[in-house]
Structures are given as C-alpha cells and as structure tokens.
Amino acid sequence: MEFSIFTQIIDFMNEIRHNWTKEQILDIYNKPMMELLYEAATIHRLHHDPNVVQVSTLLSIKTGGCSEDCGYCPQAARYHTNIEGNDLMSVQQVKAQALRAKETGSSRVCMGAAWRNVKDGEEFNQVLEMVRTINKLDMEVCCTLGMVTENQAKRLAEAGLYAYNHNLDSSEEYYKEVISTRGYQDRLDTIDNVRKTNVTVCSGGIIGMGENVADRAGMLVALSTLNPQPESTPINALVAVEGTPLEDEKPVEIWDMIRMVATTRIVMPETQVRLSAGRTQMSREGQAMCFFAGANSIFAGDKLLTTPNPDVNEDMKMFKLLGMNPQKPFTKKVQPQTVEATESEYQALGEKPRWTRPEHKIERNEAAKEKAKTLK
Numbered sequence: 585m586e587f588s589i590f591t592q593i594i595d596f597m598n599e600i601r602h603n604w605t606k607e608q609i610l611d612i613y614n615k616p617m618m619e620l621l622y623e624a625a626t627i628h629r630l631h632h633d634p635n636v637v638q639v640s641t642l643l644s645i646k647t648g649g650c651s652e653d654c655g656y657c658p659q660a661a662r663y664h665t666n667i668e669g670n671d672l673m674s675v676q677q678v679k680a681q682a683l684r685a686k687e688t689g690s691s692r693v694c695m696g697a698a699w700r701n702v703k704d705g706e707e708f709n710q711v712l713e714m715v716r717t718i719n720k721l722d723m724e725v726c727c728t729l730g731m732v733t734e735n736q737a738k739r740l741a742e743a744g745l746y747a748y749n750h751n752l753d754s755s756e757e758y759y760k761e762v763i764s765t766r767g768y769q770d771r772l773d774t775i776d777n778v779r780k781t782n783v784t785v786c787s788g789g790i791i792g793m794g795e796n797v798a799d800r801a802g803m804l805v806a807l808s809t810l811n812p813q814p815e816s817t818p819i820n821a822l823v824a825v826e827g828t829p830l831e832d833e834k835p836v837e838i839w840d841m842i843r844m845v846a847t848t849r850i851v852m853p854e855t856q857v858r859l860s861a862g863r864t865q866m867s868r869e870g871q872a873m874c875f876f877a878g879a880n881s882i883f884a885g886d887k888l889l890t891t892p893n894p895d896v897n898e899d900m901k902m903f904k905l906l907g908m909n910p911q912k913p914f915t916k917k918v919q920p921q922t923v924e925a926t927e928s929e930y931q932a933l934g935e936k937p938r939w940t941r942p943e944h945k946i947e948r949n950e951a952a953k954e955k956a957k958t959l960k
C-alpha cells in the first residue's frame with residue numbers, strides 16, 4: 585500500500601503536463617520557500633543529473649541597429665545607449681571564438697544577431713555557414729536571429745542547427761507594456777516554425793521589467809502549455825541599461841529568481857532551465873540556490889551579447905566548489921547532420937516572415953526614443 589502511494593507520487597512528479605493554469609502556477613510560486621525548494625529539487629533529480637550544468641557561450645555575431653522597440657534592449661536603434669554596433673562577423677571569426685569557448689568548457693555556442701527577422705540573402709547564407717562550421721567542431725549550435733519562416737528554419741536545420749532561441753519575454757498581457765513593434769503571436773509563430781524541424785526550441789523570458797508575479801506565472805503558462813515544452817528555457821534577470829526605457833527598474837531580488845527557477849523546474853520537468861542575464865548581480869550562494877532549485881544551464885563568457893557576465897574562470901571555480909561538472913555536448917539529443925550548401929534540399933525563397941505591427945504606444949518607450957533624438 586505504502587509502496588503504491590510512493591509510486592503514485594513519483595508518477596505525478598514525472599508527468600509532463602501541458603494544461604497548467606495561471607492559478608496553479610501562482611500557488612507553486614508562492615509556496616513557503618523550503619517547500620518550494622524541496623519539491624523543485626526532487627523533480628530536478630528525477631529528470632536530470634543535479635551535478636551537471638550545461639554551459640553555453642553567447643556570441644553577438646551582429647550587434648546593434650535593430651529596428652524593434654523591445655524596452656529592455658540596448659541594441660534597439662531607437663534608444664541612445666553606449667553600444668558599439670558591429671556588422672555580421674565572418675565565419676572565421678566565429679570559428680575562432682567557438683574554439684575558445686570549447687576549450688573553456690562550453691558545449692554550445694549561441695549566435696545572436698540583432699535582427700527583427702531573418703532575410704534570405706548573403707548574410708543568412710553566411711550564418712548558415714557558421715552553423716555548419718560549429719557543428720563540425722562537435723559543439724551544439726544555437727541561433728537567435730529574430731523571426732524565421734518555416735523554410736528558413738528548415739535551412740538552419742539542414743545546416744546542423746541544434747537549437748533556436750526565441751523568447752516570449754513575459755506574459756502576453758505584460759508583453760504589450762514592453763514591445764509594440766510585433767505581437768506575442770508572432771513569437772509563437774516562429775516557435776511553431778522551428779517545431780516543424782528537428783531543431784530544439786529554447787524560449788524563456790525576463791523578470792524585473794516591472795511585471796507582477798501573475799505575469800511571471802502567465803509567461804510560464806505560455807511556455808509550459810506548448811507541446812512539446814521548450815527543451816531549454818532561459819530565465820533572465822533584467823540588466824537595466826542606461827538609455828533604454830527600463831533603465832530605472834530596480835535589480836531583481838535573488839529570492840524572486842530562486843522562486844522563478846524553482847517554479848519553472850516544477851512545471852517543465854524535462855526542460856534545461858538556464859540562469860541567464862543578471863548573474864553578475866548574484867552571489868555564488870544565490871547561484872547555488874538556483875542550481876538546487878533546478879537551474880542546470882548557464883551562459884558563460886564575460887559578455888552576454890552586450891551586458892556583463894561573470895568571467896568563465898570564476899564559473900569554473902564555482903562549479904569546482906559545488907562539485908558540478910559541465911555537460912558534454914549532445915547528451916540530451918544526438919548531433920544533427922550537416923548538409924552542405926551544394927547538397928541542400930531547401931533553397932532560399934526570397935521571403936521574410938510576416939508579422940503583425942500592433943504599434944500601440946508604450947509611454948516609456950516613446951519617452952526613451954524622444955530623449956535619444958536629443959542626444960544623438
């Protein structure tokens with residue numbers, strides 16, 4: 585009898601649910617901290633090795649000058665920030681950085697371009713070549729290039745892409761307070777296009793943008809009800825950059841980060857939960873609590889696109905202290921094969937994704953834009 589109750593509890597904890605409600609997620613988020621941690625850590629151990637952390641290096645392959653108005657982003661052209669823009673890196677530059685990342689323990693390279701969307705053409709062909717090159721280094725390759733069409737996603741898959749990142753950022757309701765140049769559904773459509781390939785999905789969001797706890801739960805509803813759930817979910821703490829509309833937001837409390845990580849772990853047991861932006865503001869003890877709560881991935885390297893990140897040696901020292909080891913590449917899924925450009929089944933269609941332009945006004949975005957005009 586006792587054994588049967590025990591197996592029922594284990595079955596319950598093993599279950600991947602796609603019907604979470606906001607109320608249920610809020611109940612989890614608001615549990616007493618010790619109960620929340622215990623539950624999250626138990627589920628974590630049923631699905632993952634708690635002593636293993638997946639380490640990704642994020643490379644900004646094209647920086648700044650983006651036409652979107654994401655209120656947290658220093659790369660949006662309309663705001664005045666100290667970001668130095670760069671054109672698309674060469675394949676050789678990317679290869680050199682990927683080799684360095686591999687040497688320092690990263691199993692994945694995530695290439696970010698400050699684009700609203702992918703456009704078929706020379707630059708995208710160059711990115712496809714970067715994907716081929718890194719996959720041949722036996723590293724997992726991830727891209728975050730903005731919106732993609734189904735055909736573009738298929739071309740990335742053929743090149744050997746392992747993961748595509750496209751964040752939902754927040755709940756659908758609060759998203760409208762942060763971004764006005766494309767809608768939430770546009771983001772879901774891109775995730776859907778990626779899902780039509782064998783590329784894994786990386787999607788998460790940011791806390792500390794002025795949202796409330798219900799918005800955090802709302803974002804987790806949107807992510808956890810995707811079927812399948814994302815293989816990877818970055819949880820970012822806002823890094824408030826001067827000149828952006830969110831420059832005055834207060835730093836996220838470590839307890840909020842721990843609660844968010846633990847709740848994500850409980851509602852998405854199989855997902856790799858990534859501690860992303862904002863780690864420089866966290867102590868080692870705080871990060872250790874996040875790992876205990878179910879985080880099992882980090883971004884390494886001294887920069888996260890344009891914002892600071894802990895030094896990779898510091899991370900390795902932390903792992904040693906905690907007895908944790910970097911995850912080997914292709915532990916969760918086999919390495920995709922690379923198809924050369926000349927053998928490719930999918931050709932450029934000269935297309936770009938369609939998106940809605942809600943273009944509602946966000947007061948603080950408008951104010952930051954106006955301020956930038958006076959400073960530029």
Ligand code: SF4
Nearest residue numbers: 650652654657660698
């Ligand atoms: S987050 Fe991405 S899409 Fe938004 S402004 Fe920054 S670079 Fe552009």
